[in-house]
Amino acid sequence: MTKMFALIVAGGSGTRMNRSTPKQFLELAGRPVLMYTFEAFHRFDSSIEFILVLPADEHERWKDLCAKFDFLITHRLANGGITRFESVKNGLALLPDEGIVFIHDGVRPLVSGQTLQNCLDTTIRKGNALPVVPVSESLRFVDETRNQAVDRSNYYLVQTPQTFNTKEIKAAYRQTYSQLFTDDASVLENLGNTIHIVAGNRENIKITYPEDLHLASILIENKL
Amino acid sequence: MTKMFALIVAGGSGTRMNRSTPKQFLELAGRPVLMYTFEAFHRFDSSIEFILVLPADEHERWKDLCAKFDFLITHRLANGGITRFESVKNGLALLPDEGIVFIHDGVRPLVSGQTLQNCLDTTIRKGNALPVVPVSESLRFVDETRNQAVDRSNYYLVQTPQTFNTKEIKAAYRQTYSQLFTDDASVLENLGNTIHIVAGNRENIKITYPEDLHLASILIENKL
Numbered sequence: 544m545t546k547m548f549a550l551i552v553a554g555g556s557g558t559r560m561n562r563s564t565p566k567q568f569l570e571l572a573g574r575p576v577l578m579y580t581f582e583a584f585h586r587f588d589s590s591i592e593f594i595l596v597l598p599a600d601e602h603e604r605w606k607d608l609c610a611k612f613d614f615l616i617t618h619r620l621a622n623g624g625i626t627r628f629e630s631v632k633n634g635l636a637l638l639p640d641e642g643i644v645f646i647h648d649g650v651r652p653l654v655s656g657q658t659l660q661n662c663l664d665t666t667i668r669k670g671n672a673l674p675v676v677p678v679s680e681s682l683r684f685v686d687e688t689r690n691q692a693v694d695r696s697n698y699y700l701v702q703t704p705q706t707f708n709t710k711e712i713k714a715a716y717r718q719t720y721s722q723l724f725t726d727d728a729s730v731l732e733n734l735g736n737t738i739h740i741v742a743g744n745r746e747n748i749k750i751t752y753p754e755d756l757h758l759a760s761i762l763i764e765n766k767l
Numbered sequence: 768m769t770k771m772f773a774l775i776v777a778g779g780s781g782t783r784m785n786r787s788t789p790k791q792f793l794e795l796a797g798r799p800v801l802m803y804t805f806e807a808f809h810r811f812d813s814s815i816e817f818i819l820v821l822p823a824d825e826h827e828r829w830k831d832l833c834a835k836f837d838f839l840i841t842h843r844l845a846n847g848g849i850t851r852f853e854s855v856k857n858g859l860a861l862l863p864d865e866g867i868v869f870i871h872d873g874v875r876p877l878v879s880g881q882t883l884q885n886c887l888d889t890t891i892r893k894g895n896a897l898p899v900v901p902v903s904e905s906l907r908f909v910d911e912t913r914n915q916a917v918d919r920s921n922y923y924l925v926q927t928p929q930t931f932n933t934k935e936i937k938a939a940y941r942q943t944y945s946q947l948f949t950d951d952a953s954v955l956e957n958l959g960n961t962i963h964i965v966a967g968n969r970e971n972i973k974i975t976y977p978e979d980l981h982l983a984s985i986l987i988e989n990k991l
Contacts, residue, residue: 673907675907675909678906678924679973679975679976679979680924680925680926680973681924681925681949681950681953682902682922682923682924682925683897683899683922683923683924683925683952683964684921684922684923685899685921685922685923685964686921690961690962690964691956692925692947692949692950692952692953692956693922693949694949695949697908697909697910698906698907698908698909698917699906699907699908699909700902700904700905700906700907701904701905701906701907701916702904723916725905725916725917725918725919726905726916728907728916729905729916732915732916737914738914740907740909740914744978745976745978745979745982746978746982749903749904751903752903752969754968754969754970755903755969758969758970758982758986761985761986761989762982762985765985
């Protein structure tokens with residue numbers, strides 16, 4: 544049985560939320576967002592081992608929250624870096640070469656068991672998996688010189704967990720950082736690997752703006 | 768005072784919802800989606816005049832629903848066409864040249880008053896308005912030959928109501944249909960007009976998939 548790891552990345556400072564509390568600590572239905580995220584993986588398979596990447600100066604706050612909320616899912620901590628790339632790299636350093644790793648945004652508490660299953664199955668068969676959903680809105684490109692409609696039919700919104708064989712993704716993260724690395728899949732892709740897309744779930748939103756937190760609260764309260 | 772019109776487009780057949788009921792008639796918290804959509808505009812300004820574009824063979828069903836649910840917002844009906852372009856054109860034919868028209872998807876019941884205000888203000892000042900939200904996920908382009916990450920920072924998800932001076936948008940819809948017309952703004956843009964983007968609201972989702980209906984139900988129940 545292949546060992547599974549969830550590398551939960553929570554390096555955000557929360558500036559887009561206009562709040563002083565980093566968004567991963569904001570409360571959803573009374574508890575920090577991050578705890579729901581852990582639980583989504585733990586429900587899927589309780590043998591998954593967790594690494595949580597948090598800014599070093601937030602470790603104490605997180606430990607206090609775990610105590611306060613009786614949060615019992617075992618996990619190791621890694622230090623966040625200045626970039627997401629560095630944060631993921633720090634987390635990967637704690638993993639063995641054998642295994643499968645789900646690299647997941649701490650602020651996506653609503654990932655479904657089906658999405659996790661899709662990621663796992665395709666990683667076992669093909670080596671990696673990237674959960675996506677179709678763009679259901681019209682899409683527009685706007686910059687200083689262009690402002691034009693884009694045909695959405697070939698575009699997909701990329702979610703997490705982006706899922707890999709640990710050995711391959713660790714090797715990919717040995718590359719020098721490039722601005723082309725917009726997510727974990729793009730880091731592996733830069734080595735020439737093919738990325739395999741699978742169906743994500745539309746509720747698996749990334750909590751980025753205050754409205755997202757409101758939406759996620761409602762979803763959590765109605766589901767759990 | 769400029770006259771305002773809401774042209775509600777509900778031509779969809781609901782195939783992506785895997786149901787035989789067209790999605791605009793599906794029930795949200797006990798009432799058809801379309802009724803909530805009307806009410807969002809009516810709450811914003813009760814002087815708005817409504818045109819509803821529905822497939823001709825659905826007019827009777829809609830009238831029965833209005834009777835059943837005591838739906839009292841006055842509106843005129845226009846016939847849906849084979850394409851969305853044709854549907855909008857049929858609706859525009861009922862409008863005078865003077866005025867402002869909000870062209871809105873029938874299956875977006877969660878448009879906010881703030882979004883409507885943004886659209887109205889910018890149309891008064893600049894002639895048109897397109898509500899958008901930033902893409903908060905990574906974006907990927909996938910077709911038969913390419914599968915690659917895309918920098919999302921210049922991409923926006925386009926919502927409705929796309930808002931125009933009636934005279935200008937009617938003139939634009941006199942063009943021959945082109946596959947480049949992905950939405951109403953792109954029809955006007957094809958004449959060389961500049962499109963003005965404004966902030967939409969993230970909850971203003973288009974009900975396209977069964978999960979969207981579930982999400983919208985929850986949002987409606989928690990708001991209204």
